Amino acid sequence: MTSQSKRPPSVEVHDVHKQFGTVCAVDGVTFRIEPGEVVALLGPNGAGKTTTLDMILGLTRPDRGEIQILGTTPRQALDDGQVGCVLQQGDLLKGLRVHELIRAVSALQPRPAPLAEVVKRAQLDDLLNRKVTKLSGGETQRVRFALALVGDPALLILDEPTAAMDVSARRSFWDSMREFVAADRTVLFSTHYLEEADAIADRIILLAQGRVVADGPASQIRAVAGAKTLRCTLSDAQPEALSKLPGAGPITVHGTQITIRSLDSDRTLRALLDGFPLASDIEVTAAPLADAVLALTDAGSHR
Numbered sequence: 045m046t047s048q049s050k051r052p053p054s055v056e057v058h059d060v061h062k063q064f065g066t067v068c069a070v071d072g073v074t075f076r077i078e079p080g081e082v083v084a085l086l087g088p089n090g091a092g093k094t095t096t097l098d099m100i101l102g103l104t105r106p107d108r109g110e111i112q113i114l115g116t117t118p119r120q121a122l123d124d125g126q127v128g129c130v131l132q133q134g135d136l137l138k139g140l141r142v143h144e145l146i147r148a149v150s151a152l153q154p155r156p157a158p159l160a161e162v163v164k165r166a167q168l169d170d171l172l173n174r175k176v177t178k179l180s181g182g183e184t185q186r187v188r189f190a191l192a193l194v195g196d197p198a199l200l201i202l203d204e205p206t207a208a209m210d211v212s213a214r215r216s217f218w219d220s221m222r223e224f225v226a227a228d229r230t231v232l233f234s235t236h237y238l239e240e241a242d243a244i245a246d247r248i249i250l251l252a253q254g255r256v257v258a259d260g261p262a263s264q265i266r267a268v269a270g271a272k273t274l275r276c277t278l279s280d281a282q283p284e285a286l287s288k289l290p291g292a293g294p295i296t297v298h299g300t301q302i303t304i305r306s307l308d309s310d311r312t313l314r315a316l317l318d319g320f321p322l323a324s325d326i327e328v329t330a331a332p333l334a335d336a337v338l339a340l341t342d343a344g345s346h347r
């Protein structure tokens with residue numbers, strides 16, 4: 045057994061539920077994140093991402109279920125300075141300059157990280173003397189990121205960290221995150237950007253309507269995105285016969301217009317030409333990643 049495998053999981057969420065009035069925000073979520081993993085929590089609006097992250101941070105209590113962070117309770121892990129977070133909401137202390145704010149928060153940490161390192165990682169060299177009220181949305185996120193790093197945390201929780209950033213700021217943010225992760229730290233982040241989850245995370249946990257609908261390496265989610273769409277014109281089409289084509293998934297028929305989703309479009313196409321020689325105007329297109337996620341989240345919402 046390696047020394048790494050003896051460490052407790054960074055995050056262990058077991059059958060967690062959370063209800064707000066009549067809204068079931070989190071409905072039996074279970075997952076486990078090992079030290080050193082970079083995991084994206086992906087899902088449409090209202091899927092339960094923020095509620096899940098809030099419970100992991102001990103900011104909200106689950107109605108049912110168990111959460112352990114680094115072998116202890118969320119609250120204890122936070123108090124020990126083991127967890128850093130960048131949340132969507134919350135004002136920075138007004139009236140302070142960036143360097144004053146970072147120093148003040150650093151002074152509260154049990155094991156503060158060297159400030160120069162924090163400033164470098166969050167790319168704040170040019171902003172240290174700026175009043176926090178004079179920061180743009182993307183700059184504010186970089187300061188929040190610095191505040192998440194000052195306690196030298198083993199686990200970073202980021203709720204849509206790049207939401208206010210432009211493309212180049214986003215890229216440099218993730219470059220700096222990769223350096224952080226290279227030091228064997230764990231990151232759990234939520235995002236709406238499928239490409240970001242795909243590019244950054246080792247693993248994607250897909251949430252829809254408070255449930256986990258997919259959990260696996262980004263490549264697994266991409267494989268679903270490999271599904272293609274075949275379109276053709278065919279009179280007297282029998283959906284039942286078409287659904288027997290090898291590789292065929294969901295089929296829609298609008299008059300003579302047929303659409304077939306397939307995970308093996310080559311085989312489906314050959315069989316279509318063999319079995320339905322009158323099919324014409326055939327077109328094969330790749331589905332974007334967004335469609336794959338929608339297909340999976342639809343599946344989750346109809347359970």
Ligand SMILES: Nc1ncnc2c1ncn2[C@@H]1O[C@H](COP(=O)(O)OP(=O)(O)OP(=O)(O)O)[C@@H](O)[C@H]1O
Pocket residue numbers: 064065067068069087088089090091092093094095096
């Ligand atoms: N404090 C609250 N009171 C009432 N309802 C809430 C509260 N917090 C969240 N909800 C509801 O719970 C559901 C899940 O919300 P949550 O913010 O966790 O989703 P999300 O996946 O983070 O969404 P988004 O991507 O839009 O931030 C939503 O229907 C939301 O309206």
